[in-house]
Amino acid sequence: MSNEIGPTTLPERVEPEVETRADGVVLRVRRNGGIVLDGVRLGISVDGVDLGMDSVSLRSRDREITDEWTARSGKATGVHRYVHHETVHELRHATGLEWQIHIRAGADGVAVRYVLARFEGQGRLDADHTRLTLAPDARVWALDYQTWYETPRFGADVAALPPGAYGLPLLVRSPRSGEFHLLTEAAIDGRFSGAHVEIRDGGQLRFALADESVEITRGPVTPWRVFLVGALATIVESRFVEELAPAADPSTDTRWVRPGRAAWSWWSDFYSGAQLHRQRHFVDVAARLGWEHLLIDCGWDETWVPEIVAYASRRGIQVHLWAVWHDLDGPENLAKLALWRSWGIAGVKVDFMESESKDRYRWYDTILAETARLGLHVNFHGSVIPRGWARTWPQVIGYEAIRGSEYYVFYQGTPLTAAHNVIQPFTRNVVGAMDYTPVAFGAPGRTTSDGHELALSVVFECGITHFADDVDAYLARPDAARFLAELAPVWDETVLLAGDPDHEAVLARRAGDRWFIGGIATGPARPLTVPLDRLTRGPAEVWIVADGADGGLTSYRRTVDDKLVVEVAVNGGFVAIVAAHGTALHSAVERPEQVAPRVDPPVQLLDPDGAAILRTDGQLRLPPGWSAEHLGGDRWRVRAPTALAPGRAGIITVETPGQDGVPIVAHARLFRPLTPGSHRLSALTMVGFENESGPVERDQSNGGGNPGDGRRMTVAGTQFDDGLGASTPSRIDLHLGGTVTRFTARIGVDDETPATGARMSVHADGVELFSAEVRAGEPPRDIDVGVAGASTLSLRADTLPHHPEPAHVDWAVGRLHRTGHTATTLAEQ
Structure with a gap:
């Protein structure tokens, strides 16, 4: 005996049907009258009980959901x-436990969620029994499951697919209808564990939890299990995953979210995140190309980050910082975000989460x-796939969850293939922003053409696209630089023009009155024919950058009507800009330099009460715990928290309005004066350094x-537990404010750089007071330099003419001494 619930007919003609039978609950989905999914078994196990078996239908209720949201990126x-x-099916298991299956149908898919609306207390979700059987001759595009989704994607027939765990989203082509369905999840949060799929012999596919079991309470116990259905264009252009996600807090203003393009130095110059001068260069070129952002990866230091923020802001460029997830775990670590924001930082890239557990x-x-x-803004790396957060949390402008360009750097011998790239627009990028970090012209062992690499900037979508290569690599290819300058920072519309996951992908994205086309291919050189009927009516002007005969790039203009034909190289690609007659194909301009806010003085000591007067023509952004009182005109009294230790500084950010709504910033550094006594050098705030x-x-x-x-500082075998370690050439600047009488230290070349030497010197207010040549293997040298009345102290280390190689030097047991009553300070402890 069976009890059928449904179908519910929609104007869009996507019709889910749910049937409860003695052997389980089954979902069937029709599209335009034809069956596109059949025999999908539904159910979960709670506290060891399989609710999908031995349940009866109690009732169902329907409602129509009409809603909208404003997307800031995507x-x-x-x-x-x-x-x-939406149809809510209420069921009762033989044990008496009541449960619900919620079914949502949209224009391009169906979603299933399980709910325990009347559950008492706590229980355990042991398994998700949502499963279906794939035909042996169905084709799937999948990746081996890994909690950070960085294994290669590939296509395979089900009969040849090894049993195992596979990651979402998973794309399937039906052998009967030729239509597609894509499996994924939506609307996840800390109530749930993430899921993947397991495929067994015979094509049995089931959803599997990342956690062995999950603690649950009353309410939804799983995210939405999503089945997109239809032609490839329907799936690629779908926004169903975001539609299923909760709405953003309506009281939150997210107009500050700023999609765009970012310069990023880590990929091409691994240690450049520690080099202020390198970051300035990337800002300069980003401004020339009109980009919006700069990402500084590992190596940045709080000493100079405010300086690069200020430098970039004058060109309308915002700065983002990299961090490891556990460095932001817990209340004390989480407070770092507020501190970084107080410097004027615009976003964070958080890395290495590598888990889909409920706890994560x-x-x-x-x-x-x-x-x-x-x-x-936040960009998640080493992360889960998108599941709709772009709607709920519009500041999420990127996820990695992709085998991207970093695999050229970290994983030699496992190159990125054109076939892997072509699959992404039909799978991973369907569900949300994908920080692949494209356009890696300098990739070692690259098998893709230059046209293919350039096209990734359009084919792959991310809220902020971080370009992998050195900015100079783009300037060296004028056609690429010109296109990346034109590339729109945000998209109004996206359409799939041609392709399939096994051969090529050609996408068009509209920004205003221009369309940007990107095409990537795998396999032999050939012409790609691209229909333009979805973009323009009648003749249009096109500028094309494609694979050149010499292996580089070539560009040309032409007038087209209903189609575009472009020759691509082996594993090739192309980009194009399409505009109606009379519309400019090119409109990029360089970002002008703007005037910085006035801050007077930029560095000063706090008074004994922990306060200082600042004069500025801007508004203040304060670090946590600081306060400010406007005294009228351009004068502010700023006060430090009592916890600020002697020799430590707070960074006060001053902001004035700038272009694109990005404030122009400058900074003041306010130091707590040193108390009488001796203070450990390494505990003090540096004004700046070069190393x-x-x-x-x-x-x-x-x-x-x-x-x-x-490592532990060691000079000729003598070890030290405190001090500063540097490398020639280097300079370390500190603010004394006229309060320090002497500087003492034990200096020398660290044993980690044998057979090197350096000239180490001490400067006060620009005047050299001490210098010495030191060499590896020599015992540490004791120095005692008088600096009474000096405002600034600079510790320098330079190479020697006969030792040009860098030497690592130690300013060991460095102390600043202030005369008067000796007191133990926080800096000394």
């Missing part, structure tokens, strides 16, 4: 309206809420280019 920004039909999703919840509160290899290290040798990679 395939199509602006207001998006949609209509869903709770961490995501915390980061999402805090970045939204602070007004910080040949990575950051200046505190209480360890310089090590390599990464922060915190030094």
Whole structure:
């Protein structure tokens, strides 16, 4: 005996049907009258009980959901309206436990969620039994499951697919109808564990939880299980995943979210994140190309980050910082976000989460809420796939969850293939922003053409597209630089023009009155024929950048009507800009330099009460715990928290309006004066530094280019536990404010750089007071330099003419001494 519930007919002609039978609950989906999904078994196990078996239908209720949201990034920004039909099926298991199956149908798919609306207390979700059988001759495009989704994607017939765990989204082509369905998830948060699919012999596919079991309470116990259905264009252009996600907090203003293009130095110059001068160069070229953002990866130091923020802001460029997830875990670590935001930072790239557990999703919840509160963009790397957060949390402008360009750097011998790239627009990028970091012209062992690499900038979508290569690599290819300058920062519309996951992908994205086309192919050289009927009516002007005969790029203009034919190389590609007659194909302009806010003085000591007077023509952004009182005119009294230790500084950010709504910033550094006594050098705030290899290290040798990679300082076998480790050439600047009488230290070349030498010198207010040549293997030298009345102190280390190679030097046991009553300070402890 069976009890059929449905179908519910929609104007869009996507019709889900649910049937309860003695052997289980089954879902069938029709589209335009034809069956596109059949025999989808539904159910879950709670506390060891399989609710999908031995349940009876109690009742069902229907409602229509009409809603809208404003997308700040993605395939199509602006207001998006949609209509869903939802049916709630209420069932009772033989044990008496009541449960629900919620079915949502939209224009391009169906979603299933399980709910325990009357559940008492706590229980365990042991398994998700949602499953279906794939035909042996069906074709799937999948990737081996990994919690950070960085294995290669590939296509295979089901009969040849090894049993195992596979990641979402998973694309399937029906052998009967030729239509497609894509499986994924939506609307996840810290109540749930993530899911993947397991495929067994015979094509049995089931959803599987990342956690072995999940603690549950009353309400939804799974995210939405999503089945997009239809032609490839329907799937590629779908926004169903975002439609299923919860709405953003209506009281939150997200107009500050700014999609765009970013310069990023890490890929081409691994240790450049520690080099202020390199970041300035990337800002300069980004401004020349009109880009909006700069990402500084590992190696940045709080000493100079405010300086690059100020430098970039004068060109309308916002700065983002990289961090590891566990460095933001817990209340004390989470407070770093507010500190960084106070410097004028616009966003964070958070890395290495590498988990889909419920516990990790709770961490995501915390980061999402805090970045939204602070007004910080967030880009997740080593992360889960998108599941609709672009709607709920519009500040999320990127996820990795893709085998991207970093695999050229970290994983030699596992190159990125054109076939892997072509699959992405039909799978991974369907569900949301994908930070592949494209356009890697300098990739070692690359098998894709230059045209293919350039086309990834259009074919792949991310809220902020971080270009992989050195900015100079783009300038060296004028056609590429010109196109990347024209490339729109945000999209109004996205359409699939041609292709399939096994051969090529040609997408068009509209920005205003121009269409940007990107085409990538795998396989032999050939012409790609691109229909233009969805873009333009009648003749249009096109500028094309494609594979050249010499292996580089070539560009040309032409007038086209209903189609475009472009020759591509082996594993090739192309880009194009299409505009109606009379519309300019090119409109990019360089970002002008703007005037910085006035801050007087930019560096000063706080008075004994912890206050200082600043004069400025802008508004203040304060670090946590600081306060400010406007005294009228251009005068502000700023006060430090009592916890600020002697020799430490607060960074006060001054902002004035700039272009594109990006404030122009400058900074003041306010230092707590040193108390009488001796103060450990490594505990004090530096005004600035320059260092040949990575950051200046505190209480360890310089090590390599990464922060915190030094060892115990050792000079000729003598070890030291505190001081500063640097590398020639280097300069360390400190603010004394006229309060310090002497500087003492034990100096020398660290044993980690044998057979090297350096000239180490001490300068006060620009005057050299001490210098000495030191060489590896020589015992540490004791120095005692008088600096009474000096405002600034500079510690320098330079190469020697006969020792041009970098030497790692130690300013060990460095102390600043102030005369008067000796007191133990926080800096000394």
